Amino acid sequence: MNHGISSWLEGKSTGKITIFGFILFILFSILFLPVQSQLAESYSQGMGSPDTSLFYTQTDLYKMADAYGMEGRRAYINARFSFDIAFPMIYTFFLTTSISWFASRTLTEQSSLRSGNVLPLYAFTFDILENISTAVVFSQFPEQNRFWASLAPFCTLVKWIYVVASFMFLIVMVIGYFIKRIKKPAEPA
Numbered sequence: 001m002n003h004g005i006s007s008w009l010e011g012k013s014t015g016k017i018t019i020f021g022f023i024l025f026i027l028f029s030i031l032f033l034p035v036q037s038q039l040a041e042s043y044s045q046g047m048g049s050p051d052t053s054l055f056y057t058q059t060d061l062y063k064m065a066d067a068y069g070m071e072g073r074r075a076y077i078n079a080r081f082s083f084d085i086a087f088p089m090i091y092t093f094f095l096t097t098s099i100s101w102f103a104s105r106t107l108t109e110q111s112s113l114r115s116g117n118v119l120p121l122y123a124f125t126f127d128i129l130e131n132i133s134t135a136v137v138f139s140q141f142p143e144q145n146r147f148w149a150s151l152a153p154f155c156t157l158v159k160w161i162y163v164v165a166s167f168m169f170l171i172v173m174v175i176g177y178f179i180k181r182i183k184k185p186a187e188p189a
Contacts, residue, residue: 006100006115013100013117025094028087036083043072050134050152051084051127054160058149061134065141073138080131088127095120095166102173106180116169123162130155 040049047067050056056064068076099117107114133152136145 021094092124106176126159
C-alpha cells in the first residue's frame with residue numbers, strides 16, 4: 001500500500017507543485033504560527049500547549065487544561081479544528097511533494113527509500129489524532145477521561161517522531177540531490 005501511495009505522490013510532485021508547497025509552508029509559518037503561539041501562551045499561563053510539547057503525562061495535560069481556563073479551553077478546541085487542521089495539511093503537502101521531488105532525482109528507481117515520501121502522512125495522521133484527543137480532554141474538563149488523556153501524549157510523541165523524521169529525510173534528499181548534481185560529469189558538446 002505504501003508503494004502505491006508513494007508512487008502516486010511522486011507522480012504528482014512536479015517542480016512547480018513542490019515550489020508552491022514550499023512557499024505556502026513558509027508563508028503560513030510566518031503569518032499564522034506566531035499568532036497562534038502567542039494566543040496559546042496567553043491562555044496557558046506558562047504551562048505550554050500539548051501540541052508543541054514533546055513529552056507530557058496525563059497529569060500534565062489536566063494541569064494545562066486547568067491553566068487555560070474555560071475561555072482558553074474553548075479557544076484551544078476551536079484552534080484544533082481550524083488552524084491545527086490547516087497547518088498539518090500544509091506541512092504534509094510541503095513535505096510529501098518536496099521529498100517526492102528530491103528523492104526521485106536522488107535515489108534510483110529501485111530504491112525502497114523513495115517511499116520515504118509517505119512519512120509526512122503518518123505525522124499528519126497522528127497530528128489529527130492528537131487534536132481529537134486533546135480537544136476531548138479539554139472539552140470534558142474537569143471530568144477526566146483516561147482513554148483520551150493517555151492517547152494524547154502518545155499521539156503527540158509519535159507525531160513529532162514522524163515530523164522530525166520527515167524533515168531529516170528531506171534534508172538528506174536535498175543534500176544528496178546537490179551532491180549528485182555536482183558530481184555529474186559534463187555532457188559532451
